Amino acid sequence: MATVTQEGGVRRAPRRWWALGALVASMLVLGFDMTILNVALPTMARDLGASTGQQQWMADAYIVVFASLMLPAGLLGDRFGRRRMLIAGLVVFLAGSLAGALVHSVTPVIAARAVMGIGGALVMPLALAVLPSLFGPDERTKAVGAVSAASALGLPLGPITGGWLLNHFWWGSVFLINVPMAAIGIIACVFLLPETADPASPRVDALSTALTATGLGSLIYAIIEAPDRGWGDPLVLALLATAVGLIALLVVRERRSARPMLELSLLTHRGFLLNTLAATLVMFVLSGLMFVLPQYLQAVLGHDALATGVRMLPMMGGMLIAARGAGPIVARFGPRAVISSGLVVLAFAAFLGSRTTVDDGYGFTALWLSVTGVGFGFAVVPAMDAALGALPPDRAGSGSGLMMTIRQVGSAIGIALLGSLLAGTYQGRLDTVGLPDTAARAASDSVVGAHVVAARLGDQALAASANAAYVHGMGLVLLVSGGAALVTALLAAALLPNPKPAPDVPEEDSAMAPAPGNAGQ
Template sequence: MPAADPRRWWALGALALAMLTLGFDMTILNVALATISRELDAGTSELQWIVDSYVLVFAALLLPTGLLGDRFGRKRMLLLGLAVFGAASVGGALADTPAGVIAARVAMGLGAAVMLPLSMSILPTIFSSEERTRAIAVWTGSMALGLPLGPLLGGWLLEHFRWGSIFVINVPVVVVAMAAIALLVPESRDPARPALDLPGALLSITGLAALVYGVIEGPVSGWDHPGVLIALAAGAVLLANLVVWESRAPQPMMNLALFRDRRFVWSAAVTAAANLMMAGILFVLPQYLQVVLGNDAFGTGLRLIPMLLGLMVGAVLTDRLAARTGHKPIMVAGMAVLGTGFALGALTGATGGYSYAALWLTVLGAGLGLTMVPAMDLVISLLPGGEVGRDSGLVQTLRQTGSALGIAMLGSLLSQLYRARVETDGLPGEAAGAARDSVAGAAAVAQRLGDDALLASAREAFVFGMNGLLAACAGVTAVMAVPVLAFLPGRRADRDAAASGDGRQSSHAHAAD
């Protein structure tokens, strides 16, 4: 599809629709967990795996699925991923046991692992460097738009239909996205048709699965639990062996040469760190908005919109400024805005209303847009055109592993600070345990016992923990900004990357069937 062809923007809309599906699927399930627990008699462990099985499979398969697009065709594999995701959604809606829902979520994770890197890898094949920043902003914004839509859709669906409707809603979106992609997106692949690196794929899948499992299980069982330690150690050993293998393999699955380019290293590090913090914040915010401020699921989704609007403003500013200033100044400014948003959030009071939260959420969103969009644009500009599917898988693996780490690490920090603060003296043993476990548990105990003091203590303790988490994120943002400012090359290097990237991509972009 040549750069002057107006269909490229319709093709972007088709890709954005697919990403919108992934976006709201990340949050829609959370509002339905209580209903699923009641309807399917699912225990806490089963509910955890309904959520985590998707994340585990998703993160573990991103590396090898990106390579499949380079070999068999990116459009073809993207359509296959959408089909798997849609079929698994139907399976989840029809499941009548927790095991059935978990199986469906595993299959959804497989479909998502194909969709995410391949949708990203198509962008540089249809957009020139002058338009790519805008395209990435739309692509990123479409997934971000899905995040607040999840609770909104989920809350409305659960009010009017059975719990399986949260999966059924994926199906029409997937069907429309598949039709649009089939009609509008050109096929592309690596003309060299790289062979499948089976040893590398096995090492990456098992290594990432072990690592992400350890990260998921750490906050539940404790970071010193033998199973957690074994999983983390096994993941580290397997991934170290993956690097050794990839450095010697004749046709490696990972392009290790990218890590010798400091532009790639620091821009990829920024996207991973931003994903880590965003995932942690999105884990915390619904609890704050629902339990502390007393909103329902639908109201919680509405109150996340300022962050989305801020992100869109940041993305638009990036599109307007990137060609004149280059990526580095925008990223540094974005990290300053992001750190300011986190710092403002860390001053939230336990008895404050939503208006102050709306302020820092807007600043936070603008910082995310100004940080993530230029970082992703720079990363994509550095990927070799023919191998962009493989390398997109690598980039998305770094991002999604960061998300899993963010939920686990920041969730653990929040939990520790909350437990140290909440007052449970005088409560029966089981009630005290539930109150210490989470703010939602404390609210349920307080309602059952009519204990207003416990509810006030739990809300205050949660806000204390949230403020500590936000302060930690502000610190991480400040620390990350230093090497970006010191080591990331400036505008001239951006122009060189754009020129070489367009040259590579023009020679490979349309190697179709």
């Protein structure tokens, strides 16, 4: 097991950069699984006979469980050891992936995805929670940037990898690819990560855990169902009411507890709260961009799944550049200026993308995607680093779990709201006059469905109408995303704290200090 030494009053792990590599590998696996299944769903629907609703749950079971359990997972790491629980999460994730590759019907696939969500919920917050024990404030921006970039890099690599696997193997290979990667992560964590824990942390409260998981699960479920059912649907309203009621009960219970399981008092810390909200609003905007782009590349521009994933790489290039350069720029100008500027760049990218027309080729898309990556990297990495630095060391697990849960909920809300906007705009502008009812409904479901109907009927006018309707809806989504990013930039500039580095300040007082100029080198 790796040990931690003291160096100038700052805890240093001798093999911390190797350990960071283990964390990066773990987060890359999670990023993969956010998107890799999407390209496999049509094949799985054909081979397993899955309905549309079943396909949705094959994708969404992971997200619901993942978001619901991150808070309790952070506490388990605080209580029983972050390294131990991180390894346990990777083991669970590996087991779920192996099960998903070997089953032969829809229900076991959904169950396997849920098991993978449990593992992911343990890995995500604890991968961040161990960073303060490995890196001091002078190195943490670079470490947070690497972990965040790994998670984000998995998003476009998922379709690339999934597309290649589906071209060569059966659909179960999109699950099986996780097994060796998770195994490498387990081995690396065993030998490289130091163990950190807080034995005095509150015990795991089963009722509070159930309230947290059920309340957040109901909220995410409602958000997922709302675009299809409508926000006024009785089931959606009932789920939202249930979520509000359960979360309210959780807050009341925790506030009355002498030893609360969840440190809701963290939300009273201005630095933690505001930086977490800034990162969450960035994820809201990014989720909108990521949602509209694959269908545009596949249906409108005519690329397959593999080519679509490759064409999303310019955003990753911009993101990696920004993540590497964030440290020295934060040291020079402070986190508030960098976060605000990153959000302005993100808004500009969204506004630029909203000018896309049906006749534009991929070159224009690559341009605004690159700018998007730069804006995202400069906004979210310093925000997460500042929020992480504001956490009390003994509550790093539960605090990072709270931060990641809020971010995940922000992403889900972004997909649900912006997806509803896109669907409504697309359906309102699509010309289905003269089509049989069945064909009209299929074309209205999605731009992909419209192209299938157009090919079957030989109706080029329908394909052109679908492309125009989708691009108009995408432009509207990007306008709303850009507006949200611009408003967030103004709020960040006005409200975020802006700590300055101080060489003689003790570690506990300089937890949010930006990295020095050589941190990103």
